[in-house]
Amino acid sequence: MFSRILIANRGEIALRVIRACRELGIETVCVYSKADADGPWLRLADKTVCIGEAKASDSYLNIPRIISAAEVYNVDAIHPGYGFLSENAHFAEVCRDCKVEFIGPSPEAMARLGNKVSCKQAAKDAKVPIFPGSEGAIDNEPDAVRIAAKIGYPVIIKAAAGGGGRGMRIAHNEAALKSGLKQAAQEAQSAFGDGSVYIEKFLESARHIEIQVFGDKHGNALHLFERDCSTQRRHQKIIEEGPAPHLDPRKRDDVAKSAARLIKEAGYAGAATVEFLLDDKQNFYMLEVNTRLQVEHPVTEMITGVDLVKTQILVAAGEPIPFRQRDLKVTGHAMECRINAEDPAKNFAPSPGLIERFSAAGGLGVRWDSHVRAGYRVPPNYDSMIGKLIVHAEDREACIRRMERALAEMVVEPIKTSIPLQLQLMRNATFRRGGQDIHFLERLLKH
Ligand code: ADP
Numbered sequence: 001m002f003s004r005i006l007i008a009n010r011g012e013i014a015l016r017v018i019r020a021c022r023e024l025g026i027e028t029v030c031v032y033s034k035a036d037a038d039g040p041w042l043r044l045a046d047k048t049v050c051i052g053e054a055k056a057s058d059s060y061l062n063i064p065r066i067i068s069a070a071e072v073y074n075v076d077a078i079h080p081g082y083g084f085l086s087e088n089a090h091f092a093e094v095c096r097d098c099k100v101e102f103i104g105p106s107p108e109a110m111a112r113l114g115n116k117v118s119c120k121q122a123a124k125d126a127k128v129p130i131f132p133g134s135e136g137a138i139d140n141e142p143d144a145v146r147i148a149a150k151i152g153y154p155v156i157i158k159a160a161a162g163g164g165g166r167g168m169r170i171a172h173n174e175a176a177l178k179s180g181l182k183q184a185a186q187e188a189q190s191a192f193g194d195g196s197v198y199i200e201k202f203l204e205s206a207r208h209i210e211i212q213v214f215g216d217k218h219g220n221a222l223h224l225f226e227r228d229c230s231t232q233r234r235h236q237k238i239i240e241e242g243p244a245p246h247l248d249p250r251k252r253d254d255v256a257k258s259a260a261r262l263i264k265e266a267g268y269a270g271a272a273t274v275e276f277l278l279d280d281k282q283n284f285y286m287l288e289v290n291t292r293l294q295v296e297h298p299v300t301e302m303i304t305g306v307d308l309v310k311t312q313i314l315v316a317a318g319e320p321i322p323f324r325q326r327d328l329k330v331t332g333h334a335m336e337c338r339i340n341a342e343d344p345a346k347n348f349a350p351s352p353g354l355i356e357r358f359s360a361a362g363g364l365g366v367r368w369d370s371h372v373r374a375g376y377r378v379p380p381n382y383d384s385m386i387g388k389l390i391v392h393a394e395d396r397e398a399c400i401r402r403m404e405r406a407l408a409e410m411v412v413e414p415i416k417t418s419i420p421l422q423l424q425l426m427r428n429a430t431f432r433r434g435g436q437d438i439h440f441l442e443r444l445l446k447h
Contacts, residue, residue: 001317002026002076002101007045008066009081012387013293015041015371017079020309029073031066033059035379041371047073054381060084063091070100077101077316079309083383086292087114087163103316105215105291109268113289117160117198123286126262128274129255131285133200141178144199148177156202157181159188165235166191170202201285205437206277208232209244209284211259212300212308213272216315221264222325223256224300224308230436231425233348238418238441239425240296241335242303245396245434248282255284260325262289271297271312277438295338295388298369302334302392333399334392337407339370340384343416351416352380358413361406365392378415386417396434400426 004027007017014030018041021028030045035054042048049072051065052058059065061084070078078100080086086104089111095102104110113119117137123130132151137160138144148155148171157180159167167188169180181197189195212224228244229237244252259274273294275287297308306323315321342348358374370387372378378386391406393399404426407419425431430440 002313004029004046004073004075005103005313006031006066006070006073006075006078006100007081008060008078009084009086010036010039010060010382011041011371012369012385013081013295014039015044016369017081017309018044020307020313023307024310024313026313029069029075031059031069033381035381038377039371040373040376049073054379056084056382063094067094067098067100070095070098075100077103077313079103079313080292082292082295087290089114101316103270103312105268105270105272109263109266110291113263113266113268113272114291115160116158116162116288117196119289120198120286122266123262126258126265128258128262128286129276129284131200131277134198137196137198138181139196141181144177144181145174147199148174151199151201153177154202154204155199157184157197157199159184159192159194160196160198161188161192161194163192167197203277203279203285205439206230206279207244207437208237208275208287209247209255209278210273210275210294211256212294212297213259213263213274214308214311214315214321215263215268215270215272216321217269217318218320219264219267220321221260221268222321222328223260224304224306224328225256225330226252227296227299228436229296230438231431231441232438233441233445237296237338239335239337239422240299241333241396241399242299243330243333244278247278251282251284269315271308295385296336298367298388298390299334299336302367302390303330303332304328305331332392332394333396334390335399335403336388336390337403337422338385338418339387339389339410339412339422340418341378341386341415342384342418344418344421345416348418350380350384352378352384353415354378355412356414357411359409359411360387361389361409363406363409365402366406367391372412386412397432400432 027046085091089107092102093107157169171177207230215221227242231239367390
């Protein structure tokens with residue numbers, strides 16, 4: 001087992017990893033930027049080291065500086081969290097060259113499943129349901145026109161290397177497809193350094209369902225059921241829950257098994273999430289694979305009782321997954337609200353700054369994963385998420401009631417947060433009956 005791990009991240013996820021390490025008796029080294037010098041999570045790390053300026057490219061994305069810190073502090077492994085370098089195959093490779101274990105998949109498995117085009121091919125081989133669309137990247141207009149005519153408009157043009165909802169274009173007809181192709185390729189080139197794009201059928205109404213999967217270095221792979229992340233704004237998830245409401249259990253089972261098969265065939269070790277859209281006839285279509293821990297992993301932890309971060313560490317150290325598929329079952333219902341420092345009343349404008357008054361929700365079935373406290377200044381440099389409120393209860397209805405009461409207990413002042421919007425959602429009739437789709441929140445915000 002590792003004796004010391006470096007955490008190449010910040011905020012709530014750095015804290016989440018510190019907590020898992022503490023329970024495993026592993027020392028932690030936290031790197032941080034100048035903007036995070038007062039980060040409360042740093043007080044819980046065994047060692048801390050400032051690696052640069054606030055700008056992520058000078059700190060949390062700076063591979064030479066992170067590797068130097070790993071060498072100086074003689075760590076056995078690096079946990080990348082989510083975001084930053086977590087899906088960077090080059091970084092995973094540098095770690096391997098430096099004989100530091102990257103807590104995540106091998107660079108090869110990451111590259112294969114992280115690229116949307118090669119992932120789609122792997123999915124097809126593993127019989128994972130995929131969208132009708134182009135087989136690989138599209139490099140000429142006539143091919144695009146022919147494929148779009150075959151699958152029918154509307155279609156969506158996406159970047160092979162895409163992420164964060166960028167580089168996507170919807171085309172309702174041939175003219176829009178032709179102009180969109182060029183724009184999408186240019187956008188992809190400048191955002192991801194890879195201009196390859198592909199097209200697939202665009203679903204007007206769909207739910208976002210994802211399967212949590214796990215693989216190890218002994219060839220085992222299994223799934224830990226699903227999460228519904230349909231409540232989104234601009235492709236950013238706001239609320240996640242599990243199990244997904246109104247899902248046909250047989251279809252859920254089939255798709256979950258196919259997701260486990262996909263990572264098994266890719267020789268994948270570690271945590272991953274296979275994301276799908278679900279149409280109104282309950283057909284699944286794979287969107288992509290996230291080759292890392294997700295923000296919303298606590299939802300799965302609450303319904304299965306599995307500590308996903310500890311499991312990541314054990315698997316990276318070469319141990320087999322410490323449970324079998326048949327040992328896993330879902331208990332009750334869990335929901336997560338991402339609490340963001342932004343103002344829903346002002347078009348979600350960022351609201352960083354000093355938190356003067358703070359009090360977290362508590363009580364039975366409530367979990368608050370966050371690094372913030374009174375006196376903490378939310379820096380303007382990074383993601384606006386300041387914490388995750390997660391609740392667990394015997395069923396979905398009880399879970400919503402518990403979330404409503406927990407949200408109402410939260411005090412985060414004077415900065416603005418997403419809490420009022422989430423409270424409104426807990427009281428929304430469509431949400432309460434589990435009727436949300438991926439456009440539901442944006443429709444609601446227009447009124
Ligand atoms: P990214 O990696 O940028 O997050 P995804 O492929 O995961 O991109 O898609 C992000 C979101 O875009 C989805 O959750 C969904 O809302 C929308 N989307 C993507 N593909 C489709 C599609 N074929 N039909 C309808 N909506 C889509």
